[in-house]
Amino acid sequence: MTRRSVVSYTLESCIRCMKCIKACPTSALSMENDRVIVDSRRCINCGRCIRSCHNRGILAQGSTLEDIKSYEYTVCMVPGALINHCGSREEVEELFYAIRMLGFDEVVDITDCTARQMEEAQLMADSADDVTFISSFCPVINRLIANRYKVLQESILPVNYDSEIAAKQIRQRLKDKKVGIFNLCECEAKLELAKFPYGNNEYECDHALSLTDMFPRIRKNMQKGRIPVSLCVKGLQSCNPVRIVQKDQYLIADGFDKVCAVLDMAEFGLLNQFRLLILYPCFNGCIGGHMLWGNSFLMTNNIDALSHGKTKGSSDVPFEYVYTEDFLKTDEDTRSFMERTMFFKNVNEELERLPGFDCSACGMQTCRVMAEEIVKGNRKEEDCRVLKTLKEKADDDQRSD
Ligand code: SF4
Ligand code: SF4
Numbered sequence: 001m002t003r004r005s006v007v008s009y010t011l012e013s014c015i016r017c018m019k020c021i022k023a024c025p026t027s028a029l030s031m032e033n034d035r036v037i038v039d040s041r042r043c044i045n046c047g048r049c050i051r052s053c054h055n056r057g058i059l060a061q062g063s064t065l066e067d068i069k070s071y072e073y074t075v076c077m078v079p080g081a082l083i084n085h086c087g088s089r090e091e092v093e094e095l096f097y098a099i100r101m102l103g104f105d106e107v108v109d110i111t112d113c114t115a116r117q118m119e120e121a122q123l124m125a126d127s128a129d130d131v132t133f134i135s136s137f138c139p140v141i142n143r144l145i146a147n148r149y150k151v152l153q154e155s156i157l158p159v160n161y162d163s164e165i166a167a168k169q170i171r172q173r174l175k176d177k178k179v180g181i182f183n184l185c186e187c188e189a190k191l192e193l194a195k196f197p198y199g200n201n202e203y204e205c206d207h208a209l210s211l212t213d214m215f216p217r218i219r220k221n222m223q224k225g226r227i228p229v230s231l232c233v234k235g236l237q238s239c240n241p242v243r244i245v246q247k248d249q250y251l252i253a254d255g256f257d258k259v260c261a262v263l264d265m266a267e268f269g270l271l272n273q274f275r276l277l278i279l280y281p282c283f284n285g286c287i288g289g290h291m292l293w294g295n296s297f298l299m300t301n302n303i304d305a306l307s308h309g310k311t312k313g314s315s316d317v318p319f320e321y322v323y324t325e326d327f328l329k330t331d332e333d334t335r336s337f338m339e340r341t342m343f344f345k346n347v348n349e350e351l352e353r354l355p356g357f358d359c360s361a362c363g364m365q366t367c368r369v370m371a372e373e374i375v376k377g378n379r380k381e382e383d384c385r386v387l388k389t390l391k392e393k394a395d396d397d398q399r400s401d
């Protein structure tokens with residue numbers, strides 16, 4: 001299924017430097033008529049374009065607190081990545097109070113669901129004989145595989161996102177109320193996992209909130225009160241690659257480039273000795289989420305500090321809440337094998353005619369992307385500025401001879 005990209009473009013802030021277009025790992029951005037265009041089919045919501053732009057030309061926005069008013073009762077889910085920001089239990093309790101002061105009726109810690117997600121993945125991997133599974137908890141990884149490593153798609157574990165496991169549980173518990181479920185998101189990718197603001201109605205969670213937007217308000221409300229919490233230690237640990245229980249049959253990698261290197265190898269069957277690839281595109285895992293404001297190295301130490309005190313086990317939600325087939329559903333390529341082969345042949349031939357500078361002057365990330373667009377009929381060879389300049393120069397030279 002195609003979902004909308006969470007990335008939005010602000011024309012007024014853009015100086016047309018093309019940095020975002022160059023930064024995109026899936027060539028989802030291009031420039032047309034002096035504006036950046038986002039191709040939702042290619043975008044994996046990794047947020048690299050946002051970080052590459054120094055002018056706030058590219059943003060990822062969530063729902064607003066105004067949306068609270070649409071419900072009779074509201075619940076805000078707090079991920080382990082945010083909890084790990086706190087250096088003590090007292091601070092976590094203050095954080096929950098500060099979040100409730102934003103206007104929610106209830107604030108729920110979802111570390112038990114994060115733990116369940118990881119436990120299920122490890123259980124399946126431990127009982128597998130000669131299969132290599134890939135963790136499913138990051139939407140960037142799932143989208144990246146669907147986009148670039150289709151052959152690995154069947155290796156993604158059918159284990160649901162922790163926010164979805166938690167939201168299903170909340171909806172079941174509050175089924176008599178008109179409940180609105182909000183998720184605080186530590187990264188751009190998680191903004192996708194809700195009905196609003198991007199219209200992804202298949203999710204159980206209603207609204208995704210950006211922690212970048214919520215941070216100033218939460219900070220203002222700190223040290224004003226406390227709500228008692230009992231955390232799930234395994235869930236807190238699952239947010240960081242260093243704190244996960246390591247086994248020889250698991251390969252754990254963090255950071256976008258490292259993850260791509262792992263997937264490149266997996267695609268060619270070079271990692272078949274492993275039963276589970278646990279992949280985090282963010283450096284230091286979810287505690288390195290780009291919408292968080294702290295230092296992820298310090299947060300790694302917080303995990304140990306928070307492991308003492310009242311704790312809870314992993315979520316006991318029913319089996320059908322935990323498993324999903326959604327990761328495997330993507331847009332079907334309806335072209336026949338012959339049509340696809342012809343397309344690639346035509347693209348390669350077109351590429352031979354282009355200069356190969358990959359300069360992006362045409363608005364495309366590389367000459368290959370430009371060649372694809374020419375073959376699709378969306379651009380013309382004359383749109384290549386280098387070719388045009390070379391031709392003009394050749395004409396001038398001919399005239400002066
Ligand atoms: S990085 Fe992209 S959005 Fe930002 S100013 Fe440059 S072209 Fe515009
Ligand atoms: S979020 Fe990632 S994939 Fe999407 S446009 Fe930006 S850089 Fe490209």
Ligand code: SF4
Binds near residue numbers: 360367
């Ligand atoms: S050489 Fe031409 S086709 Fe290639 S990126 Fe530059 S302008 Fe685009």
